Amino acid sequence: MNEVISNLKSVTKNLEADQLLGIVLEQFGSKIALASSFSAEDQVITHMLSQLTSAPKIFTLDTGRLPQQTYDLMETTRDKYHINIEILFPDTKRTEDMTTTHGPNLFYKSIENRKLCCQLRKVDPLQKKLSTLKAWICGLRKEQSLTRTTVERIEWDSTNDLVKVNPIADWDTCRIWEFIRKNNVPYNSLHDEGYPSIGCAPCTRAIKPGENIRAGRWWWEKPEHKECGLHLKPAKE
Numbered sequence: 001m002n003e004v005i006s007n008l009k010s011v012t013k014n015l016e017a018d019q020l021l022g023i024v025l026e027q028f029g030s031k032i033a034l035a036s037s038f039s040a041e042d043q044v045i046t047h048m049l050s051q052l053t054s055a056p057k058i059f060t061l062d063t064g065r066l067p068q069q070t071y072d073l074m075e076t077t078r079d080k081y082h083i084n085i086e087i088l089f090p091d092t093k094r095t096e097d098m099t100t101t102h103g104p105n106l107f108y109k110s111i112e113n114r115k116l117c118c119q120l121r122k123v124d125p126l127q128k129k130l131s132t133l134k135a136w137i138c139g140l141r142k143e144q145s146l147t148r149t150t151v152e153r154i155e156w157d158s159t160n161d162l163v164k165v166n167p168i169a170d171w172d173t174c175r176i177w178e179f180i181r182k183n184n185v186p187y188n189s190l191h192d193e194g195y196p197s198i199g200c201a202p203c204t205r206a207i208k209p210g211e212n213i214r215a216g217r218w219w220w221e222k223p224e225h226k227e228c229g230l231h232l233k234p235a236k237e
């Protein structure tokens, strides 16, 4: 697999993000999909994919705790690009058991509870989906947080055993918003209310001027803990 990664890195080295996407779509066909949380980054990639193919494969994790604005954006995105977006839900019985045992707002009580909720509502449905793919596309950027500074455009996801493509890993925030405005890409209205990074409603708040762009996610935790488990790398990497 190292050879596949090296070849892809070499072939796409000097390409723009949309050209890189064209290459990986060609290589992986129906076995590659974008995991979208409807972030500004994911919307940029959705736009690019919709220019490359009439039926891009896009899925999202509906945790059951998303803000209404995110559901509104799902509808707007479906309508604008004339696409279906696969919506994945957590396991019903395990979600019932978790909230019955720990309460609906368990995530505020401890990091363990927060991680349990993220595992059940996000990580498990994601891993189930990834087991059907050979590659996935994400909107991760190095600039986003302490935990993302080593993100590469093409990398091997050893946790899930497939290729991970982060086409806009090197983009900065200005470039994202220039692209959105220039191409009239639909975006989450919460971005206009001080939310640069948006996840589940109870775990996301607006940030203050000067704060890191992910400071509003799980704001009660330390920065090094602020991942939901979707993008964690094994300790040996």
Ligand code: SF4
Pocket: 063, 065, 107, 114, 115, 117, 118, 119, 121, 122, 199, 200, 202, 203, 228
């Ligand atoms: Fe649960 Fe919050 Fe994680 Fe969403 S972000 S899955 S509500 S802990």
